[in-house]
Amino acid sequence: MAILNTIRKRTSVLIIVIGLALFSFVISGIFSSNAFQSGDFSNNVAEVNDTPLSIEDFRQSLEISSNAYGQSFSNSQLVNIVFDQEVRKEILKQEHEKLGLNIEGDQIVDFIRTSGYANIPAFQNDEGFFDEYVFKATVASWKATNPAQYDAWLIDEANIISAAKEQIYFNFVKAGVSTSLQEGARTFKFQNDKVSFDYVQLPYSSITDSLVSVSKEEIATYVAENSKQFKQEEARDLRYVFFQEKPSKADEDAVLARITSLLEDREEYNEETKGSVIVQGFKNTTDEADFIQRFSDVAGNLEYRTAETLPAVAAVQITLLAKGAVYGPYKDGNTYKISKLVDSKKNGSVRSSHILVAYKGADRAASTVERSKEEARTKAQEYLRRARSGNEAFADLAREGSDGPTGSQGGDLGFVNEGVMVDAFNDYIFDNPVGRIGLVETEFGYHVVKVEAKRDVYSVATVTLRIEPSETTTNTLFTDATSFEMKVSDAEPNAFSTIANEGGYTVRPISQLKVLDENLPGLGAQRNIVRWAFDSDRKVGDVSRFDIAGGYVIAQMTKKYEEGVQTPEQASARVLPILRKQKKAAMLKDQYGSSDFENLKGQSAANAGSALAMTTRSSVISGIGSEPYVVGKALALDEGQTSSLIEGEYGVYALKITEKNEAMSLATYAPFTETIAAQRQNQAAANAFYALKEKAEIKDNRAIFY
Known part of the structure; x- marks a missing residue:
């Protein structure tokens, strides 16, 4: 009782001590975080060409979007949507400023007239139509009598100005897209030239893979020569055991x-x-x-x-x-x-x-x-x-x-x-x-x-x-999970699966986990595990236990992928079939290149057949598959002509052209020219923004905050 009386007398001191302890715990957590350890702590969610996007502004945009979308997206999904929107807005804003692009009041009204804002009743006349004078009077009234509504309108107005500038900018881009009549004629010809041919195929499958050797150096050379195809983001491989909380x-x-x-x-x-x-x-x-x-x-x-x-x-x-x-x-x-x-x-x-x-x-x-x-x-x-x-x-x-x-x-x-x-x-x-x-x-x-x-x-x-599950069951589950965690933490990293198998547990892999991923196979949304995997001090072989809804996860990091070009080992699964096919094509050409068309038909490895009325848009050879390069070569030959061996997707081919029908001549190719122009204009906006984004220097700090 004496101790209790002492505590009661010193309640204020005790509260202060507990508060300081909690504060120091939070601060230590912040300063031991990934951002502080790497020296990259920032109050900005991103930087676009050295222009910061503050986390405060981002959170305001996130709140607005959250209210608009409701429960349609998870928090991580919404963060990514808003991030893309804000980065896009900043990239285009910088481009507009370079061009000196400005919007006047009349242009704002014209934009509103053709947008969803025109359907706001406060901007409409008695007949239910958007009215410029009613619109201006309404905004003036908000400014004078309803400051909160006016502030909300100013946010909308800023978005309208931004959208109007985008519209003008991309109209400029579309205006720069042109198509000639010659392109229309060429498109018509590509679509309507037809060729029929007999073929002899020497399939790649006629040579077993074991007879074709591909070295690590050859894979490395191919990756270096085609590095853009093998770019990779920073990623992690994990494996885990899930101790599911379920009734016994x-x-x-x-x-x-x-x-x-x-x-x-x-x-x-x-x-x-x-x-x-x-x-x-x-x-x-x-x-x-x-x-x-x-x-x-x-x-x-x-x-x-x-x-x-x-x-x-x-x-x-x-x-x-x-x-x-x-x-x-x-x-x-x-x-x-x-x-x-x-x-x-x-x-x-x-x-x-x-x-x-x-x-x-x-x-x-x-x-x-x-x-x-x-x-x-x-x-x-x-x-x-x-x-x-x-x-x-x-x-x-x-x-x-x-x-x-x-x-x-x-x-x-x-x-x-x-x-x-x-x-x-x-x-x-x-x-x-x-x-x-x-x-x-x-x-x-x-x-x-x-x-x-x-x-x-x-x-x-x-x-x-x-x-x-009863309390006994949940306690046993916790004991089992903790015991497994201790065993794999004390053992060599590669013993994880062995120890799991000894305990009768199932090991599940997670491949190529990205820093902003949220959903993990078999576990659902688990950002805490993703953040753990991308801590700056995380090492291959590290193990940790995570308490999640429905049980415990014991996870181990098994591999790190650095941002950049894949290593030959990482790229081998993609490159090996390509190089093997190239070598098989060379072997088949060396073996059969001197044989004429009729002699090739008699080869045991050969498949002979016919292809009728092939075009650039219809390049599937029946019983084989799509061979666009082979059909393209056939269209370049004359009727009756025989080809040398052509390297295709499924083998090498010798062709004999049996019939060729060229597209008829038209008085005008304007309709085809207009179609091409429309397609290019539709793609122009997306392509232009993609080019701007590729050129921009974007520093992404989402992982620090989310």
């Missing part, structure tokens, strides 16, 4: 025993009466709603439902129960359930369709409805006659003439229980047999109604208990 067989048995005990009456000690009382079980209770509320992990109700909405694993058994009977326990996913049939109703749910004919003044009638009540009744009676005749589908009539919102769906109202619809409509569909068509008047107008189908409904009480 003992946990499942315990839940089964618990839910089984709820079925029968039982004796319990009552604290108030100081004696034993009998508590009714699920079988005998007459207050099922109260029983569910007291004992079920999942809320339930006794509403009438069709069999299709009952638990699929037990629906048939439940519908066959006598009133008051119980089915279960039964397992449904990760739960155990017991269900009682409280009541059932024959034909208690009805599906119907209708054609609504509204009139002026009817409830919820559209403002465009001008017909009188008498005219509506006459029109409805006409639709009733047509529907009963059977000559036209009811759904087609509903699409044609219904004023209701379900008209486009053929008037289908789906299944409803009794009491859902207004009285007159409800009485008709429940009192009449399936197939009956009639006329019903409600406050909404006149309905031509068809009873489509009926189903029985059931009031079912269900008690649900979740099958969850």
